[in-house]
Each structure stands twice: as structure tokens, then as C-alpha cells.
Amino acid sequence: MKATTAALLLAFFAAVDARPAVDTRYPYKGPAVPIGDWVDNTINGNGKGFPRLVEPPAVKPATSHPTNNVNVISLSYLPEGIHIHYQTPFGLGEAPSVKWGTNPRHLNKHTSGHSHTYDRTPSCSQIKAITQCSQFFHEVSLDHLESGTTYYYQIPAANGTTQSEVLSFKTAQKAGDPKEFTVAVLNDMGYTNAQGTHKYLTQAANEGAAFAWHGGDISYADDWSSGIMPCEDDWPVCYNGTSSELPGGVITNQYKKPLPKGEVPDQGGPQGGDMSSLYESNWDLWQQWVGNVTKKIPYMVLPGNHEAACAEFDGPGNVLTAYLNDDIANGTAPKDNLTYYSCPPSQRNFTAFQHRFYMPGAETGGVGNFWYSFDYGLAHFVSIDGETDFAYSPEWSFAEDVSGDETMPTESETFITDSGPFGAVEGSVKDTKSYAQYKWLKKDLASVDRKKTPWVIVMSHRPMYSSAYSSYMKDIRAAFEGLLLEYGVDAYISGHIHWYERLYPLGTNGTIDTASIVNKNTYHTNAGTSMTHIINGMAGNIESHSEFSSGEGLTNITAVLNTKEYGFSKMTVVNSTALKWEYVRGNDGSAGDSLWLIKPDSECKSHGKKPSPHHGEHGGKPSPHHGEKSHPVV
Numbered sequence: 363m364k365a366t367t368a369a370l371l372l373a374f375f376a377a378v379d380a381r382p383a384v385d386t387r388y389p390y391k392g393p394a395v396p397i398g399d400w401v402d403n404t405i406n407g408n409g410k411g412f413p414r415l416v417e418p419p420a421v422k423p424a425t426s427h428p429t430n431n432v433n434v435i436s437l438s439y440l441p442e443g444i445h446i447h448y449q450t451p452f453g454l455g456e457a458p459s460v461k462w463g464t465n466p467r468h469l470n471k472h473t474s475g476h477s478h479t480y481d482r483t484p485s486c487s488q489i490k491a492i493t494q495c496s497q498f499f500h501e502v503s504l505d506h507l508e509s510g511t512t513y514y515y516q517i518p519a520a521n522g523t524t525q526s527e528v529l530s531f532k533t534a535q536k537a538g539d540p541k542e543f544t545v546a547v548l549n550d551m552g553y554t555n556a557q558g559t560h561k562y563l564t565q566a567a568n569e570g571a572a573f574a575w576h577g578g579d580i581s582y583a584d585d586w587s588s589g590i591m592p593c594e595d596d597w598p599v600c601y602n603g604t605s606s607e608l609p610g611g612v613i614t615n616q617y618k619k620p621l622p623k624g625e626v627p628d629q630g631g632p633q634g635g636d637m638s639s640l641y642e643s644n645w646d647l648w649q650q651w652v653g654n655v656t657k658k659i660p661y662m663v664l665p666g667n668h669e670a671a672c673a674e675f676d677g678p679g680n681v682l683t684a685y686l687n688d689d690i691a692n693g694t695a696p697k698d699n700l701t702y703y704s705c706p707p708s709q710r711n712f713t714a715f716q717h718r719f720y721m722p723g724a725e726t727g728g729v730g731n732f733w734y735s736f737d738y739g740l741a742h743f744v745s746i747d748g749e750t751d752f753a754y755s756p757e758w759s760f761a762e763d764v765s766g767d768e769t770m771p772t773e774s775e776t777f778i779t780d781s782g783p784f785g786a787v788e789g790s791v792k793d794t795k796s797y798a799q800y801k802w803l804k805k806d807l808a809s810v811d812r813k814k815t816p817w818v819i820v821m822s823h824r825p826m827y828s829s830a831y832s833s834y835m836k837d838i839r840a841a842f843e844g845l846l847l848e849y850g851v852d853a854y855i856s857g858h859i860h861w862y863e864r865l866y867p868l869g870t871n872g873t874i875d876t877a878s879i880v881n882k883n884t885y886h887t888n889a890g891t892s893m894t895h896i897i898n899g900m901a902g903n904i905e906s907h908s909e910f911s912s913g914e915g916l917t918n919i920t921a922v923l924n925t926k927e928y929g930f931s932k933m934t935v936v937n938s939t940a941l942k943w944e945y946v947r948g949n950d951g952s953a954g955d956s957l958w959l960i961k962p963d964s965e966c967k968s969h970g971k972k973p974s975p976h977h978g979e980h981g982g983k984p985s986p987h988h989g990e991k992s993h994p995v996v
């Protein structure tokens with residue numbers, strides 16, 4: 363056993379930058395087709411096999427019987443470059459590559475990259491809708507590009523794929539470039555309920571948004587389970603065998619259309635049955651759906667709880683426990699005992715998330731898609747991981763599950779979303795300062811040149827504060843709030859709670875910085891003392907909107923709360939002293955909220971000076987380990 367452990371560790375350290383290997387010391391114990399469509403696994407949905415993939419792929423195949431296809435193309439920023447990620451059902455038989463240049467009629471450059479794959483279940487070869495399945499992931503990095511420049515690119519044909527049309531992207535404006543730009547910021551976007559967000563997000567991309575920044579909970583692939591759970595009053599996410607309507611949420615006329623022939627009501631996609639009951643094909647479907655955005659502007663992501671594993675927690679009757687642990691379809695179990703063993707290895711530990719995106723972690727001193735940063739014009743953007751890699755993080759590593767002198771947790775000590783750590787941990791797992799993520803964040807923030815990028819915006823999936831208080835908030839505050847205040851971060855954006863909530867500028871412990879509130883729609887920034895918090899989790903997904911629990915209600919930290927409409931936000935960096943934030947309602951594209959952040963004169967003068975250390979390290983000791991694992995319903 364020791365040799366195995368050592369070999370695994372060696373493999374890990376030798377390939378830090380490689381895609382994850384899954385720890386096979388934890389065997390999968392569930393059914394052969396782990397995520398089965400027992401609603402009707404013989405259904406020939408859309409004539410293409412059980413995953414009902416109705417969204418067009420990134421590249422339309424040239425023949426009616428293609429043998430391979432480019433389904434997804436997704437761009438991201440690299441320092442002074444752009445990364446092109448694409449996905450196919452089968453390997454290419456050669457290194458992936460991209461032809462590119464500044465003249466669309468003369469793509470004079472040709473750059474190759476590398477591919478990776480994982481053991482998705484079921485594999486693409488088991489699926490009839492084979493050309494809309496993604497199992498091979500291709501990475502091509504274009505470096506040393508001119509800033510603020512439009513380039514054209516084309517993915518050549520390989521092993522049965524059709525070459526793409528000539529597409530384009532625009533590189534980031536150089537740090538310090540004062541030109542105004544707009545970013546589309548979205549969180550918690552699945553498929554169901556997100557039609558309006560999709561429409562206006564696509565429009566924003568077409569109208570010149572610089573990039574999209576999706577702060578976790580991407581696709582809700584793990585909510586395949588919603589499609590097999592019977593409806594109950596307190597569980598709006600369900601399969602109602604006879605209905606194509608979603609209980610709860612806004613039910614638009616789109617949902618009331620009869621199902622296409624051959625479809626069964628399932629997760630309540632816009633045509634009633636479009637979302638699959640298969641984890642991986644939900645990922646395929648969603649990525650294809652947002653393809654018109656991701657192949658046009660960089661699509662920057664960070665991890666949310668829904669990216670962790672094939673399922674998150676059980677519902678009424680513990681239907682998932684019965685299925686995944688006991689292999690009983692559509693049955694019940696006495697208790698929710700989903701463990702790390704309940705998902706197959708390829709559906710644990712953020713594996714799909716790591717294969718299906720490429721963020722510049724390695725290129726910016728961070729880690730993969732988990733934590734990284736980039737500059738754009740007058741702003742420095744930082745994505746952090748609010749799920750793993752800090753003390754008492756909501757998704758736990760094994761080190762936090764062991765008891766006594768164990769080195770590995772026993773089966774019953776694990777939890778289905780156990781994940782990470784993705785960076786090194788030197789010292790106690792209960793001290794955030796032991797973690798590579800903390801050390802990186804401190805270094806990253808300390809190295810920002812505020813004369814070039816006066817705006818510093820940080821996002822993670824989890825809020826630090828909300829009127830709907832949850833205990834994870836104190837842990838994420840204990841981990842990061844001190845650093846963000848110390849380095850004068852202007853705004854902290856999050857999601858996780860499925861609504862739009864703008865808070866007042868807050869200092870440590872949620873102290874409202876009333877002096878910085880200019881009026882209802884304008885705040886002054888106050889580096890070192892407060893920052894503005896926005897919860898932007900309203901993009902729309904199968905879980906519908908969040909609601910206050912009984913006994914909860916608005917507290918005085920909340921300036922604006924909207925729990926009714928889905929949508930996303932646009933953030934415009936206007937100049938070195940003004941930033942505009944606007945909530946775009948998905949139902950009609952109108953503004954649901956707007957906020958100006960203004961840098962007062964005094965702050966501009968102190969730029970470059972390190973704020974006083976008083977606001978630095980948090981004083982509050984984190985409270986003891988939660989007695990129970992968190993079961994977030996968002």
C-alpha cells in the first residue's frame with residue numbers, strides 16, 4: 363500500500379500541471395451505468411440516443427454521417443495571449459492545432475498544442491448521438507499576441523472532423539490602457555430558467571463585451587438527479603412523470619409547448635425534455651448551448667459546488683442513495699449516505715470541470731481552473747476558489763476527514779463532494795495561511811500596480827455576507843476578507859445564492875461603511891477600509907430562485923435584493939475613477955439595478971502606497987469544524 367501511495371504522490375508531483383488523476387484507492391460501488399436514465403432508458407430522444415442533445419455543435423459537420431466532430435470551442439486569456447480549447451468525441455490522431463493571423467483571408471500562423479481525455483461514463487462510443495458527445499479535449503495556446511487586437515482563427519479538420527469556419531477573437535487591452543470596456547459577469551447558470559440570460563449574454567458578446575466571467579456553478583450537470591426525483595412541495599426540482607411543467611420559478615409559455623416527438627418530460631428544459639438524466643451529456647449540452655459566446659469572447663470560469671462531483675446531496679426519500687449505493691432504480695433508502703464511493707472516479711474531484719475548461723492557473727502562478735488572475739485595461743481580475751483549498755472549505759479534502767491516527771478516511775467518513783486540495787498545504791489544514799491559494803492571493807494582490815490597474819475585482823463562487831446567512835460565509839471571510847481589505851480590493855463578487863443582492867460597502871465583520879455611501883446608486887471606494895459585495899447568482903438553473911428560510915429577512919447590510927427575475931450583470935470599467943455595474947434582466951434586457959463605484963480624490967493620491975496593516979489579518983478565530991457537512995441547495 364505504501365508503494366502505491368508513493369507512486370501516486372510521485373505521479374502527482376511530476377505532473378502538477380497535468381489534468382487530474384483520480385485516486386483509485388476509492389473504488390466505485392454503484393450501478394454499471396452510473397447515471398442512468400431510468401425514466402426511460404430506451405427512449406430514442408430526438409432519434410439520437412438517450413442523451414437528448416438538441417443544441418447545435420460549434421462546427422456543423424460537412425456530412426450527414428460524420429465520424430468525429432468539433433462540438434465545443436472555448437476561449438480564455440493567457441498573459442499576452444489567448445488559449446483555444448476545443449472538444450471532440452474521438453481523438454484526432456495528431457496534435458491539435460489552430461491556424462491564425464490578423465487577416466481572415468490569410469491565416470499565416472499555425473500553432474499546435476496537446477490533448478487530454480478522461481474516462482467519461484458512459485463513453486462516447488456507447489452513445490448514439492456520438493457526434494454531440496465530448497471525450498477528447500484539445501488545448502492550443504497562442505502566445506506573444508498584440509494587445510487589444512482582433513485575430514482570426516480556424517481549427518483544421520482531423521480524423522473525421524470538419525474544419526471550423528474562420529472565427530475571431532480580440533486580445534485583452536494592455537494593462538493601463540484607459541479605454542472603456544464591458545464585462546459580462548454571471549453566476550449559477552444552468553439550462554432550465556436561463557433562457558433570458560442566454561439571450562442577452564449572447565447579445566452582449568455580439569455587441570462587444572470584452573469577456574464573460576462565470577463565477578461557478580456551470581451547467582448544473584450534477585442535477586441530472588432532478589430528472590428522476592418525484593415532486594414534493596418543498597422540492598421544486600423534480601421529475602413529474604406526467605408534466606412537462608416545472609413547479610416553482612417562472613413558468614414561461616416556452617415551457618408549455620408540447621414536447622418534441624420522442625421526448626419524455628425530464629428536467630424541464632425549454633422544450634420540456636431537453637435536459638438529459640446523464641451527468642456528462644448535461645455538460646455536453648450546456649457547453650454547446652453557450653458555444654456562440656465561448657467561441658467568440660474569452661469565457662473565464664472558476665469552480666462552484668456543482669462542479670465537484672456527479673451529485674451533491676440526496677433528496678426526498680434518498681432516491682440517489684438507493685440508486686447509486688444500492689442499485690435500486692426509483693427506490694428509496696432510509697438515510698442519505700452518499701459517499702466518495704457513490705460517483706465513478708471520472709465524476710469526482712472536479713474532474714469534468716478540469717477537462718472541459720482551460721484557465722491560466724499555471725501561467726499566472728495559480729492552479730489550473732481554480733485560482734488565477736489577469737489584467738484588462740484599467741482592471742486586475744482575480745478568480746479564487748471558494749470551494750476547496752482554505753481552512754474549513756465547503757468541499758473537504760481527505761485530510762479534513764481523517765480521525766485519530768488514520769492516514770486515509772474510511773468509507774463512511776467520506777462525503778460525495780470530497781475534493782482537493784489542488785495546491786500544496788504546508789502546515790495545519792485548519793489554518794488558511796498553510797494553503798498555496800492564500801499565499802498566491804497575497805502575492806498576486808501585493809504585486810498589482812495600481813497606477814496601471816486602479817481597479818481590482820475579485821470573484822469566488824461563495825459570498826462572504828448576505829441577508830440569507832449561512833455558516834460557510836464566516837469561513838470564507840476568515841480565509842480571505844482580511845487580505846482583500848488589506849490590498850484595497852474594490853469589489854467582491856459571488857453567486858451561490860440564486861438571487862441578485864447588492865450589499866453596501868462593508869468593512870470587517872460586516873460593518874457598513876456609511877461614509878462611502880454617496881447615494882442609492884453610488885458608492886465611494888475606500889481602500890483598506892471597505893469593499894462592495896455583490897451576489898450575482900441569478901442566471902437561472904433547474905433549482906430556480908433562492909428564497910429566505912423561515913425567520914430570515916432583509917438585514918441592514920443589503921441595499922438591493924431581487925428574487926424574481928433571472929439575468930446577469932454587465933460591469934463597465936469607464937475610467938480610472940469610475941466603474942459602472944448593471945444588472946441585466948433576462949426577461950426583457952432592461953436594467954434591474956445599477957451602481958457606480960467612484961474612487962475619491964484622496965484614494966487616487968494614495969495609490970501605490972500600501973494601506974495600513976491594521977486591516978490585514980483577520981482577528982476572528984475560525985469556529986470549530988462544522989458538525990455536519992454542508993448540504994447547499996444552491
Ligand SMILES: *[C@@H]1O[C@H](CO)[C@@H](O)[C@H](O)[C@H]1NC(C)=O
Pocket residue numbers: 400401402592603692
Ligand atoms: C417511480 O416511483 C414512483 C413512486 O413509487 C412511481 O409513481 C413512478 O411511476 C415511478 N417511475 C418510474 C419511471 O418507474
Ligand SMILES: *[C@@H]1O[C@H](CO)[C@@H](O)[C@H](O)[C@H]1NC(C)=O
Pocket residue numbers: 429430452453454455456521522
Ligand atoms: C479517429 O476516429 C475514430 C472514430 O471515427 C476513432 O475510432 C479513432 O480512435 C480515432 N483515432 C484516434 C487516433 O483517436
Ligand SMILES: *[C@@H]1O[C@H](CO)[C@@H](O)[C@H](O)[C@H]1NC(C)=O
Pocket residue numbers: 593594602603604605606609
Ligand atoms: C404533475 O403533473 C400533472 C399534469 O400536469 C399535474 O396535474 C400535477 O399537479 C403535477 N404534480 C406535481 C407534484 O407537480
Ligand SMILES: *[C@@H]1O[C@H](CO)[C@@H](O)[C@H](O)[C@H]1NC(C)=O
Pocket residue numbers: 417418650651652653654
Ligand atoms: C448560434 O448562432 C447561430 C448563428 O447565429 C444560430 O444559428 C444558432 O442557433 C445559435 N446557437 C445557439 C445555441 O444559440
Ligand SMILES: *[C@@H]1O[C@H](CO)[C@@H](O)[C@H](O)[C@H]1NC(C)=O
Pocket residue numbers: 683687688695696697699701773774
Ligand atoms: C448506505 O445505506 C444503505 C441502506 O440504505 C446500505 O445498504 C449501504 O451499505 C450504506 N452504505 C454506506 C457506505 O454506509
Ligand SMILES: *[C@@H]1O[C@H](CO)[C@@H](O)[C@H](O)[C@H]1NC(C)=O
Pocket residue numbers: 374381382383384385711759760780781782783784
Ligand atoms: C483531487 O485531485 C488532486 C490533484 O488534482 C489530488 O491532489 C487530491 O488528492 C484529489 N482529492 C480527492 C478527494 O480525490
Ligand SMILES: *[C@@H]1O[C@H](CO)[C@@H](O)[C@H](O)[C@H]1NC(C)=O
Pocket residue numbers: 874876918919
Ligand atoms: C446594522 O444592524 C446591526 C445589528 O444587526 C447594528 O449593529 C448596526 O449598527 C446597524 N448598522 C447600521 C448602519 O444601521
Ligand SMILES: *[C@@H]1O[C@H](CO)[C@@H](O)[C@H](O)[C@H]1NC(C)=O
Pocket residue numbers: 936937938939940
Ligand atoms: C470618469 O467617468 C466619469 C463618469 O462618466 C466622469 O464623471 C469622470 O469625469 C471621469 N473621470 C476621468 C478622470 O476621466
Ligand SMILES: *[C@@H]1O[C@H](CO)[C@@H](O)[C@H](O)[C@H]1NC(C)=O
Pocket residue numbers: 870871981982983
Ligand atoms: C469580528 O468579530 C469577531 C467575532 O464576533 C471578533 O472576535 C473580532 O474581534 C471582530 N473583529 C473586528 C475587527 O471587529
Ligand SMILES: [Fe+2]
Pocket residue numbers: 550579666667668823857858859994996
Ligand atoms: Fe452554488
